[in-house]
Amino acid sequence: MNIEQAAKQLEALGNPTRLQVYRMLVRAGEAGLPVGQIQERLGVPASTLSHHLQRLLLTELVTQERQATTLICRANYPVMNGLIGYLVDECCADATCAKPIRTAAA
Amino acid sequence: MNIEQAAKQLEALGNPTRLQVYRMLVRAGEAGLPVGQIQERLGVPASTLSHHLQRLLLTELVTQERQATTLICRANYPVMNGLIGYLVDECCADATCAKPIRTAAA
DNA sequence: AACATATTTCGAATATTCTAGAATTATCGC
DNA sequence: GCGATAATTCTAGAATATTCGAAATATGTT
Numbered sequence: 001m002n003i004e005q006a007a008k009q010l011e012a013l014g015n016p017t018r019l020q021v022y023r024m025l026v027r028a029g030e031a032g033l034p035v036g037q038i039q040e041r042l043g044v045p046a047s048t049l050s051h052h053l054q055r056l057l058l059t060e061l062v063t064q065e066r067q068a069t070t071l072i073c074r075a076n077y078p079v080m081n082g083l084i085g086y087l088v089d090e091c092c093a094d095a096t097c098a099k100p101i102r103t104a105a106a
Numbered sequence: 107m108n109i110e111q112a113a114k115q116l117e118a119l120g121n122p123t124r125l126q127v128y129r130m131l132v133r134a135g136e137a138g139l140p141v142g143q144i145q146e147r148l149g150v151p152a153s154t155l156s157h158h159l160q161r162l163l164l165t166e167l168v169t170q171e172r173q174a175t176t177l178i179c180r181a182n183y184p185v186m187n188g189l190i191g192y193l194v195d196e197c198c199a200d201a202t203c204a205k206p207i208r209t210a211a212a
Numbered sequence: 213a214a215c216a217t218a219t220t221t222c223g224a225a226t227a228t229t230c231t232a233g234a235a236t237t238a239t240c241g242c
Numbered sequence: 243g244c245g246a247t248a249a250t251t252c253t254a255g256a257a258t259a260t261t262c263g264a265a266a267t268a269t270g271t272t
Contacts, residue, residue: 003129007122014117015260019109023196035219045262050220052260069218069269080197087119087190090129121230141249151232156250158230175239175248 001086005059009083012059017044018052025062025075032065032074107192115189118165123150124158131168131181138171138180 013019021038039049053073056062060079065072119125127144145155159179162168166185171178 003125004122007120007125009120010116010125011120014113014115014120016110016113017260019113019116023109026196036217039219046219047221047263048261051262054220066269069216071219075197077197080193084190084193084197087186087193090132123230142247145249152249153233153251154231157232160250172239175246177249 001082006083006086009059009061009079012055012061015052015055017042017048018056021049021052021073022056022061022075025073028074030074032072034067034070034072036070038073107188112189112192115165115167115185118161118167121158121161123148123154124162127155127158127179128162128167128181131179134180136180138178140173140176140178142176144179 013022020042024038024041025033035046035049035053038053039046042049053062053064057064061076061083063074063076065074119128126148130144130147131139141152141155141159144159145152148155159168159170163170167182167189169180169182171180
């Protein structure tokens with residue numbers, strides 16, 4: 001994980017709509033959610049949502065899988081764990097803050 | 107930690123210059139760094155840096171303390187820990203990803 | 213092939229962010 | 243108060259993000 005990539009992922013999450021989408025996908029778990037479901041729950045126009053999803057896809061925080069005409073979206077946990085790991089390492093590099101014990105997570 | 111606040115903090119960190127500043131401050135530890143030092147190391151104009159620092163100050167990710175004519179900047183670890191905690195909770199709410207064991211960190 | 217559904221891409225308006233030079237404010241030492 | 247150093251605020255231009263309707267694409271169904 002380099003700093004440019006981390007910044008891009010943080011920026012992708014740093015928008016209320018996109019963070020809501022991501023949160024929703026995490027809660028949906030393995031099953032994921034179709035784009036249309038997300039759109040309905042959020043109440044945003046399809047084109048607007050699609051734009052936001054592209055940002056999340058581009059940074060690999062979210063993946064998509066096509067099932068017939070619908071696209072299922074899923075949170076990409078390893079990528080988020082990588083980002084969190086980077087932040088933890090940055091945050092606690094030299095500091096006295098309590099450092100969570102990291103498991104074998106990527 | 108609400109979602110709006112988390113998004114604001116993520117956005118603040120989601121810029122390469124600001125993430126570099128934050129990283130630099132973490133590495134500086136308790137001593138912190140004067141604005142001028144940060145400026146010199148980053149090689150950006152003072153006004154540009156000041157703008158970025160305002161964003162970090164506004165989200166409380168960074169604090170400042172005046173010492174005579176110089177302003178010492180420090181990473182605000184509890185705020186970062188709060189953000190990381192939020193991400194961990196969001197990320198692992200319903201998921202099968204490896205969840206780091208959290209200590210008593212804020 | 214025509215149709216229906218799901219989603220993206222296009223195009224354009226508006227808003228925000230980023231950048232940086234110039235002017236201003238803050239603090240200290242003389 | 244004056245001068246020097248440190249940093250911010252002002253101002254403005256360029257770049258990027260956000261929004262969303264309309265048109266286009268993708269896939270399955272009849």
